[in-house]
Amino acid sequence: MTGNGERHQLSLLQPGTHEAEPGRLRLLTWNVQHANASRSQRQADWVAAQDADVVVLTEVAPGGHALAQALDERGFAVHHGDGGVDYLTVIASRVGKAEPADLGVAHLPHRCAAVRLHLDHGVSVGVVGLYVPSRGPNERRNVDKRAFQKAAAAVLPGLADSLDVQGPIVIAGDLNVVEPDHQPHHSVFGGWEYDFYRAFAAAGYGDAFRHCRPDTVDHSWYGRRSGDGYRFDHMFCSPVTAVTGCSYAHEPRLERLSDHAVMTATITV
DSSP: OOOTTOOOOOOOOOTTOOOOOTTEEEEEEEEOOSOOHHHHHHHHHHHHTSOOSEEEEEEEOTTOHHHHHHHHHTTOEEEOOOOTTSOEEEEEESSSEEEEOOOOOSSSGGGEEEEEEEOTTSOEEEEEEEEOOOOOOGGGTTHHHHHHHHHHHHHSTTHHHHHOOSSOEEEEEEOSOOOTTOSSOOTTOOHHHHHHHHHHHHTTOEEHHHHHOTTOOOOSEEOTTTOOEEOOEEEEEESGGGEEEEEEEOHHHHTTSOSBOEEEEEEEO
């Protein structure tokens, strides 16, 4: 078992030099902490300098215009819904052709983004981004969180039919829940939250991080007062055997570009 001091250094690229790796898809998911226009520019610079082909960004500021424009200027095709004053989930790709897909999530649908990604060598894969609400204010404690988790879990069994792709399907984002045997244990989470985590495996989607790192303790967010770590950000894949690497990168969190670490994965397509 390794401690959460383990760090992963992502490859840096010069602008305009991104190249796809045949037979592999490199993914990145990151909670960008509702960045303003200035920080969105710096986040887009950081993302564009990585080797990721597809990025899933959560807690994007309402409207998403600043970050979407910044990514577009850096060569990404950007997709997201319209959430009004709520946070968004954004999927951005710089390989293949992304075709938006409506999965029919019944509650806060803008927190779920999905695309069929048609790659240059004739294979299509599915990419789904999720941003589960936090517990919320006292007067609405867990209302949106429960409703969104229920709505998202309801589409998982039929996801393969909805996306209709030949290659793997990846689900990524900030779920605001941890795995049942999370270290350290956090007593605040209830059975209904762990049931949501289990819903992915029940629908055939394996935890990419646990597939690659069965015993590693690492976290994507840390309590501001307690300093306790939480593995909130996840990737699930079907088939999970397609995942050849998965880890967290803490550099952007330590640089205060966001309060979340970045999660990366590579899958065989």
